[in-house]
């Protein structure tokens with residue numbers, strides 16, 4: 139048995155140093171950036187250790203893995219974020235544990251989330267996932283709405299009972315004009331967030347940046363970074 143707690147503590151400290159340094163470089167306060175640890179593919183025992191180490195936000199991208207993990211950790215003071223592509227038939231399960239769904243990208247999903255949130259009497263935070271590489275009307279390959287579709291979808295979320303419009307989320311595109319240009323991509327997301335806040339001032343969350351590009355996200359103004367590998371290690375297989 140390796141000392142998993144020691145390993146996670148060391149990784150977490152390293153990520154914490156990176157976030158602090160990025161904040162300092164950008165002239166931002168450390169409190170302006172929230173770390174969300176992406177625990178996908180890792181067991182509930184790791185989530186428990188992370189909680190002991192002071193982590194308060196975790197994220198998952200597949201309901202079939204997340205649901206049992208969240209149930210096993212329901213005694214912990216954690217906020218659960220759902221960050222994967224979400225099918226409407228999984229909405230009932232996801233609303234059972236998710237505090238925030240970061241991958242809202244179509245009207246049908248808004249309707250389903252609202253209906254279920256109302257049914258169980260919960261408020262679910264929603265971020266609009268933006269596909270920066272999608273055409274003006276298309277949706278991204280990995281989910282997300284094109285920039286031109288944000289306003290309409292945000293309006294739907296804001297008007298939907300049981301849902302709270304939190305802001306925007308993106309994953310830096312791997313291909314197209316933003317490939318290898320994470321900071322430019324994240325700055326574009328910030329501009330879109332500025333536009334959104336003209337009509338929805340409270341929708342101030344900007345979720346961007348992962349293990350490889352959290353510095354660029356913090357530099358651009360992200361309020362939430364989603365870090366998996368740098369805390370938990372390289373995921374076995376796909377994930």
Ligand SMILES: *Cc1c(COP(=O)(O)O)cnc(C)c1O
Pocket residue numbers: 176178199221222309347348349350364365366367368377
């Ligand atoms: C897996 C995942 C992350 C974390 O990625 P790492 O490179 O492991 O830090 C962040 N956001 C989303 C949407 C993910 O699916």
